[in-house]
Amino acid sequence: MALTVGVVGKPNAGKSTFFSALTMAEAKIAAFPFTTLEPNIGVGYVRKKCPHPEVAPACSPRDSFCRNGIRFVPVKMMDVAGLVPDAHKGRGLGFQFLDDLMAADAFIQVVDASGATDLEGKPATNHDPAEEIVFLREELFHWLFQILEKNWKKVRHRNISELSEVFSGLKITESKAESCARKLNLPTERIDWNEEQRFAFAKELLNTRPIVIAANKCDENPGFVDKMKQRFPDITIVPCSALYELALKRADKAGAIDYLPGSSSFEIKNANPPQKEALAKISAYLQKHGNTGVQQAIETLIFEKMNRIVAFPVEDEAKWSDRKGNVLPNSFLLAPGSTALDLAEQVHTDLAKGFISALDARTKRRLGKEHQLKDCDVIKIFSK
Numbered sequence: 001m002a003l004t005v006g007v008v009g010k011p012n013a014g015k016s017t018f019f020s021a022l023t024m025a026e027a028k029i030a031a032f033p034f035t036t037l038e039p040n041i042g043v044g045y046v047r048k049k050c051p052h053p054e055v056a057p058a059c060s061p062r063d064s065f066c067r068n069g070i071r072f073v074p075v076k077m078m079d080v081a082g083l084v085p086d087a088h089k090g091r092g093l094g095f096q097f098l099d100d101l102m103a104a105d106a107f108i109q110v111v112d113a114s115g116a117t118d119l120e121g122k123p124a125t126n127h128d129p130a131e132e133i134v135f136l137r138e139e140l141f142h143w144l145f146q147i148l149e150k151n152w153k154k155v156r157h158r159n160i161s162e163l164s165e166v167f168s169g170l171k172i173t174e175s176k177a178e179s180c181a182r183k184l185n186l187p188t189e190r191i192d193w194n195e196e197q198r199f200a201f202a203k204e205l206l207n208t209r210p211i212v213i214a215a216n217k218c219d220e221n222p223g224f225v226d227k228m229k230q231r232f233p234d235i236t237i238v239p240c241s242a243l244y245e246l247a248l249k250r251a252d253k254a255g256a257i258d259y260l261p262g263s264s265s266f267e268i269k270n271a272n273p274p275q276k277e278a279l280a281k282i283s284a285y286l287q288k289h290g291n292t293g294v295q296q297a298i299e300t301l302i303f304e305k306m307n308r309i310v311a312f313p314v315e316d317e318a319k320w321s322d323r324k325g326n327v328l329p330n331s332f333l334l335a336p337g338s339t340a341l342d343l344a345e346q347v348h349t350d351l352a353k354g355f356i357s358a359l360d361a362r363t364k365r366r367l368g369k370e371h372q373l374k375d376c377d378v379i380k381i382f383s384k
């Protein structure tokens, strides 16, 4: 299943703006809490140097696009309603939407680094966004803990594989559950953990979910970013302005500017005076901060936290194309250590079922199903 990233955080932090900036999907954005009710789903992208110059002047992606030799590799994104403190007790919109969200492989938490909104998303002054990091962890933890408690009678005295089933659909596999239990020295057979141990286990499960903090609204006031970084040296915090990234992407789409997502600059093509004025402000921000941070936040998550590699499946090993001649038609993000068979599984379950062998399109070497892929491998799969 495709890699999914969930955008989480308190109301009014800019989650939908961040989501829209990445996906260009039309999510509702407004300056009040609980603008988003139903989850928004879209496709965002992470950048990778495209291997097409090795075989052709251009590629023809079917799942994304390639600009200036940079391939944009798709990632499924989900934007949900805001979460407030004590959601686990039914406050705000409660927990319903977490069922959807927890199916995500990883999270980006959007916080309001400008300090202009409180934990409920209401206007405030000097609100320390570090509190958002603390409470969100607490709520996600309570949610996992509640699932365990609800099912406790059913799984007590059973083994870890049966226990892990209560978290099915939440990307918590048996091996993940087992490694969490082992880390805490908890028995994994005839399980009879006490409440404290169940608590610790749920916390450990949460720790396995990669998360990056997008310190948003830095265009207003980036003053809290350093403070947050000092308080949470182990958490990855990326300063950003989702508002500016969205403005740049829209201006690019409209033909007013030439902007490659994630870049440190843009070129004005066809902008009117008010647009030019707004763009000058954004340009000053880019000069100061290097980029809007939106693309950087998702790439930090995918490449640095999750160590994902990119693989390109092809049907024609000479042209690196599909049957219709599309060069490097698709790109997949795979977990480190993924094999040729894992890639086949991502492309199509039938391809994996009938797997015979694979071929490295660069070296023309035959690969077995257990062969571990490297970043940017171009692979042909033979299947029955």
Ligand SMILES: Nc1nc2c(ncn2[C@@H]2O[C@H](COP(=O)(O)OP(=O)(O)OP(=O)(O)O)[C@@H](O)[C@H]2O)c(=O)[nH]1
Residues within 6 Å of the ligand: 009, 010, 011, 012, 013, 014, 015, 016, 017, 018, 028, 029, 030, 031, 032, 033, 034, 035, 036, 037, 080, 081, 082, 083, 216, 217, 218, 219, 220, 240, 241, 242, 243, 244
């Ligand atoms: N200055 C500034 N404002 C932003 C930024 N990102 C979002 N906003 C504004 O913040 C407000 C809330 O944005 P949304 O994207 O709707 O926030 P949300 O987190 O999805 O809110 P809910 O769906 O209500 O939980 C809107 O007025 C946005 O224009 C940013 O980077 N800078």
Ligand SMILES: [Mg+2]
Residues within 6 Å of the ligand: 015, 016, 017, 028, 035, 036, 080, 081
């Ligand atoms: Mg929203």
